[in-house]
Amino acid sequence: MDEGSHTQTAGRLPGKRGRRYLAAYTGISCLPGGQREDGCIPDRVNVAGQPVYSPGSPGKPMADHALDNTSFMAMMVCSNVDQCQDESLFRKLEPQLSQALDFVTVGK
DSSP states (O other), X not given: OOHXXXXXXXXXXXXXXXXXXXXXXXXXXXXXXXXOTTOOOOSEEOTTSOEEOSSEETTEESSSSOTTHHHHHHHHHHHHHHHHTOHHHHHHHHHHHHHHHHHOOOOO
Protein backbone atom coordinates (compact mmCIF):
# COMPACT_ATOMS: atom_id res chain seq x y z
CA MET A 1 0.00 0.00 0.00
CA ASP A 2 1.20 3.49 -0.66
CA GLU A 3 0.93 6.40 1.77
CA GLY A 4 -2.25 7.68 0.15
CA SER A 5 -4.09 4.42 0.62
CA HIS A 6 -3.19 4.33 4.34
CA THR A 7 -4.53 7.87 4.74
CA GLN A 8 -7.71 7.05 2.82
CA THR A 9 -8.29 3.92 4.89
CA ALA A 10 -7.77 5.80 8.15
CA GLY A 11 -10.20 8.47 7.00
CA ARG A 12 -12.96 5.85 6.79
CA LEU A 13 -12.33 4.50 10.29
CA PRO A 14 -14.58 5.98 12.97
CA GLY A 15 -13.42 7.84 16.07
CA LYS A 16 -10.70 6.41 18.28
CA ARG A 17 -9.88 3.51 15.98
CA GLY A 18 -9.08 5.86 13.10
CA ARG A 19 -6.94 8.08 15.33
CA ARG A 20 -5.03 5.06 16.69
CA TYR A 21 -4.44 3.80 13.16
CA LEU A 22 -3.05 7.18 12.07
CA ALA A 23 -0.83 7.36 15.15
CA ALA A 24 0.58 3.88 14.47
CA TYR A 25 1.13 4.62 10.79
CA THR A 26 2.84 7.91 11.63
CA GLY A 27 5.18 6.09 14.00
CA ILE A 28 5.92 3.39 11.46
CA SER A 29 6.71 5.93 8.78
CA CYS A 30 8.81 8.32 10.92
CA LEU A 31 10.71 6.33 13.54
CA PRO A 32 12.75 3.94 11.35
CA GLY A 33 14.27 6.90 9.49
CA GLY A 34 15.80 8.08 12.75
CA GLN A 35 17.40 4.76 13.66
CA ARG A 36 21.03 5.20 14.76
CA GLU A 37 23.84 3.23 13.16
CA ASP A 38 24.08 1.10 16.32
CA GLY A 39 20.44 0.03 15.80
CA CYS A 40 18.78 2.23 18.45
CA ILE A 41 15.21 3.23 17.52
CA PRO A 42 14.26 6.78 18.54
CA ASP A 43 11.74 7.45 21.29
CA ARG A 44 10.05 10.01 19.07
CA VAL A 45 10.65 12.50 16.27
CA ASN A 46 10.34 16.19 17.12
CA VAL A 47 8.43 18.78 15.08
CA ALA A 48 11.61 19.60 13.15
CA GLY A 49 11.79 15.95 12.06
CA GLN A 50 14.83 15.18 14.22
CA PRO A 51 14.93 11.87 16.10
CA VAL A 52 14.94 12.05 19.91
CA TYR A 53 16.30 8.92 21.56
CA SER A 54 15.78 9.53 25.25
CA PRO A 55 12.48 9.86 27.04
CA GLY A 56 11.92 13.06 28.97
CA SER A 57 12.38 16.70 28.11
CA PRO A 58 15.26 17.76 25.84
CA GLY A 59 16.90 19.68 28.70
CA LYS A 60 16.60 16.80 31.17
CA PRO A 61 16.73 13.43 29.36
CA MET A 62 16.09 10.33 31.43
CA ALA A 63 18.69 8.15 29.66
CA ASP A 64 20.63 7.79 26.41
CA HIS A 65 17.72 5.81 25.01
CA ALA A 66 14.58 4.01 26.09
CA LEU A 67 14.93 0.23 26.25
CA ASP A 68 11.36 -0.39 25.13
CA ASN A 69 11.42 1.56 21.86
CA THR A 70 12.41 -1.51 19.84
CA SER A 71 9.68 -3.72 21.27
CA PHE A 72 7.03 -1.03 20.72
CA MET A 73 8.22 -0.52 17.14
CA ALA A 74 8.16 -4.26 16.42
CA MET A 75 4.66 -4.62 17.93
CA MET A 76 3.41 -1.58 15.99
CA VAL A 77 4.72 -2.94 12.68
CA CYS A 78 3.39 -6.46 13.29
CA SER A 79 -0.02 -5.15 14.35
CA ASN A 80 -0.24 -2.94 11.28
CA VAL A 81 0.84 -5.77 8.96
CA ASP A 82 -1.73 -8.09 10.55
CA GLN A 83 -4.58 -5.59 10.33
CA CYS A 84 -3.80 -4.35 6.82
CA GLN A 85 -2.55 -7.66 5.37
CA ASP A 86 0.48 -5.71 4.08
CA GLU A 87 3.42 -8.13 4.28
CA SER A 88 5.48 -5.82 2.07
CA LEU A 89 5.70 -3.36 4.98
CA PHE A 90 7.26 -6.06 7.17
CA ARG A 91 9.66 -7.10 4.43
CA LYS A 92 10.70 -3.48 3.97
CA LEU A 93 11.31 -2.87 7.70
CA GLU A 94 12.58 -6.32 8.76
CA PRO A 95 16.30 -5.49 8.35
CA GLN A 96 15.92 -2.39 10.53
CA LEU A 97 13.84 -4.24 13.12
CA SER A 98 16.41 -7.03 13.23
CA GLN A 99 19.21 -4.50 13.77
CA ALA A 100 17.14 -2.80 16.49
CA LEU A 101 16.56 -6.12 18.25
CA ASP A 102 20.30 -6.81 18.12
CA PHE A 103 20.87 -3.42 19.80
CA VAL A 104 18.82 -4.35 22.86
CA THR A 105 20.78 -6.33 25.41
CA VAL A 106 19.02 -8.21 28.16
CA GLY A 107 20.42 -9.45 31.45
CA LYS A 108 23.72 -7.57 31.58
